[in-house]
Amino acid sequence: MRRRSAPWLRRFRPGRWVVAAVPLLWLGLFFGLPFFIVVRISLSETVIGLPPYSALLEWIEGGMLSIRLNFANFALLWQDSLYLDAFINSVRVAATATLLCLLLGYPMALGIARARQSLRIPLLLLVILPFWTSFLIRVYAWIGILKGNGLANNVLLWIGWIEQPLPLLHTDFAVHLGIVYGYLPFMVLPLYATLSRMDSSLLEAAADLGCRPSRAFWRVTVPQSRPGILAGSLLVFVPAVGEFVIPDLLGGPDTLMIGKVLWSEFFNNRDWPVAAAVAVALLVLLVAPVLLFERLRERAQPR
Amino acid sequence: MNGKRPSLVFSLLAFGYAFLYAPIVSLIVYSFNESRLVTVWAGFSTKWYVSLLHNDQLLGAAWVSLRIAVMNATLAVVLGALAATALVRFGRFRGRPALALMVGAPLVMPDVILGLASLLLFVAMEQLIGWPAGRGMTTITIAHVTFSLAYVAVIVQSRLVRQDPSLEEAAMDLGARPWKVFFVITLPLIAPALAAGWLLAFTLSLDDLVIASFVSGPGASTLPMVVYSSVRLGISPEINALATVLVVLVTSGIAIAGWLLHRREARRQLAE
Numbered sequence: 001m002r003r004r005s006a007p008w009l010r011r012f013r014p015g016r017w018v019v020a021a022v023p024l025l026w027l028g029l030f031f032g033l034p035f036f037i038v039v040r041i042s043l044s045e046t047v048i049g050l051p052p053y054s055a056l057l058e059w060i061e062g063g064m065l066s067i068r069l070n071f072a073n074f075a076l077l078w079q080d081s082l083y084l085d086a087f088i089n090s091v092r093v094a095a096t097a098t099l100l101c102l103l104l105g106y107p108m109a110l111g112i113a114r115a116r117q118s119l120r121i122p123l124l125l126l127v128i129l130p131f132w133t134s135f136l137i138r139v140y141a142w143i144g145i146l147k148g149n150g151l152a153n154n155v156l157l158w159i160g161w162i163e164q165p166l167p168l169l170h171t172d173f174a175v176h177l178g179i180v181y182g183y184l185p186f187m188v189l190p191l192y193a194t195l196s197r198m199d200s201s202l203l204e205a206a207a208d209l210g211c212r213p214s215r216a217f218w219r220v221t222v223p224q225s226r227p228g229i230l231a232g233s234l235l236v237f238v239p240a241v242g243e244f245v246i247p248d249l250l251g252g253p254d255t256l257m258i259g260k261v262l263w264s265e266f267f268n269n270r271d272w273p274v275a276a277a278v279a280v281a282l283l284v285l286l287v288a289p290v291l292l293f294e295r296l297r298e299r300a301q302p303r
Numbered sequence: 304m305n306g307k308r309p310s311l312v313f314s315l316l317a318f319g320y321a322f323l324y325a326p327i328v329s330l331i332v333y334s335f336n337e338s339r340l341v342t343v344w345a346g347f348s349t350k351w352y353v354s355l356l357h358n359d360q361l362l363g364a365a366w367v368s369l370r371i372a373v374m375n376a377t378l379a380v381v382l383g384a385l386a387a388t389a390l391v392r393f394g395r396f397r398g399r400p401a402l403a404l405m406v407g408a409p410l411v412m413p414d415v416i417l418g419l420a421s422l423l424l425f426v427a428m429e430q431l432i433g434w435p436a437g438r439g440m441t442t443i444t445i446a447h448v449t450f451s452l453a454y455v456a457v458i459v460q461s462r463l464v465r466q467d468p469s470l471e472e473a474a475m476d477l478g479a480r481p482w483k484v485f486f487v488i489t490l491p492l493i494a495p496a497l498a499a500g501w502l503l504a505f506t507l508s509l510d511d512l513v514i515a516s517f518v519s520g521p522g523a524s525t526l527p528m529v530v531y532s533s534v535r536l537g538i539s540p541e542i543n544a545l546a547t548v549l550v551v552l553v554t555s556g557i558a559i560a561g562w563l564l565h566r567r568e569a570r571r572q573l574a575e
Contacts, residue, residue, distance in 0.1 A: 034420035111316030141326035242413020
């Protein structure tokens with residue numbers, strides 16, 4: 001179906017203009033413009049005062065405009081191994097957690113897509129429901145489960161699998177678990193969307209031609225669901241790289257993640273320019289995945 | 304993952320649901336625990352709910368959060384519906400790529416970046432034009448609208464795409480004016496999507512810790528900010544009680560919304 005503009009909009013030119021301009025202005029002012037300000041402040045110096053950064057543009061005598069760019073913050077990111085390690089570790093943790101999310105989410109989405117028609121919506125709602133309850137509180141729930149004398153250790157001791165409580169909380173394991181738990185619905189939903197749209201006659205044809213089900217799964221189902229895999233992975237990976245709450249509450253003091261570093265630069269060290277430089281570096285890292293995600297979304301829409 | 308044995312798929316599905324719900328169930332169970340030690344069961348008690356009722360700090364923060372969430376959801380639905388209409392029904396126009404990007408990006412952008420960027424904008428605006436003076440509920444609401452309108456737009460977009468414009472065309476051909484077509488035809492058709500978007504924007508705002516922490520000021524602590532600072536000090540059964548109240552409220556809210564939508568849909572099918 002070709003995209004047609006609605007007739008009331010076609011005839012009502014001024015209205016059409018307003019409809020597009022209002023959200024465009026809002027997002028431009030409160031979402032687009034701030035990124036330029038972040039870049040600008042990442043290039044200024046830290047000063048004591050409020051706001052705690054130096055002005056970038058200065059009128060010097062004779063009406064000349066001088067621009068002072070200060071790349072020291074970016075040099076710091078490059079030289080101090082703390083930042084580079086945090087970036088590498090964030091990408092590694094996010095990538096591993098995304099993979100685990102896919103391994104758990106794919107069978108779930110497949111199970112829902114192949115369930116009886118009347119069961120699909122309730123099953124889907126059950127996946128979405130935890131997403132509606134507070135993220136912070138769901139992360140908090142894991143503290144009670146994972147801590148030294150928590151539920152998980154008590155159960156494991158009771159079964160007799162372990163003799164001593166395991167250190168589960170404040171580990172990288174807990175961070176991975178938290179990300180998989182928090183972002184699982186974001187993986188299942190796009191996977192379900194592609195899997196439920198899949199033409200089941202393809203699988204029947206494969207079976208008729210003598211293809212074993214496991215082979216049909218890898219050769220037919222998985223390739224067909226590629227847009228869902230990609231969209232789900234990006235929806236988990238990109239926010240997970242910058243995640244703050246999970247590494248802060250479930251990770252240990254040595255869990256270096258960039259969201260946590262940015263937070264502590266800003267709130268503990270009160271170093272706004274360095275925090276802005278960390279944000280710019282994170283944006284540069286994420287710009288390719290974000291654009292890829294945007295292209296997927298555009299293509300997924302029927303025209 | 305083997306297509307031949309669907310039982311494997313279904314047992315993994317069951318495992319997935321257990322994984323999703325076990326922490327929530329344990330949270331609720333321990334909210335009724337007598338002992339302050341969350342992990343040691345010492346008998347049934349509702350005392351944490353009583354002490355929750357007397358925790359003025361938490362209740363005050365909940366009131367702040369609630370007001371922000373309502374303002375945010377209402378503004379986000381209006382702006383998100385406008386953005387979705389422009390993206391779905393206008394074909395190609397000059398601002399479209401920018402609009403599509405700015406609607407899509409907040410869905411995946413890490414919170415810390417959104418929070419820092421919004422704060423730096425508010426500080427710069429205050430220096431330049433003196434507004435917003437200081438930070439508090441207004442700045443939190445603006446920052447929340449900016450990212451939750453993206454979620455609303457996605458929901459409304461998927462509804463508009465599925466909807467045939469011929470109904471609107473017919474009304475136009477019969478001489479209805481554009482605003483009348485919108486309010487009589489388009490709005491009722493996208494109303495379920497608007498309701499879902501409002502609820503989602505409401506919970507997103509109620510849930511946000513990171514962005515609110517950046518753009519908040521003295522005197523405007525939201526519920527997640529207070530919960531976070533008490534969680535940092537260790538677990539407390541009071542938070543479990545609060546979590547249980549929230550889970551019950553959200554679940555019943557969604558159940559009622561789902562039931563209303565279902566009834567509406569059933570009536571429409573009956574009418575056809």
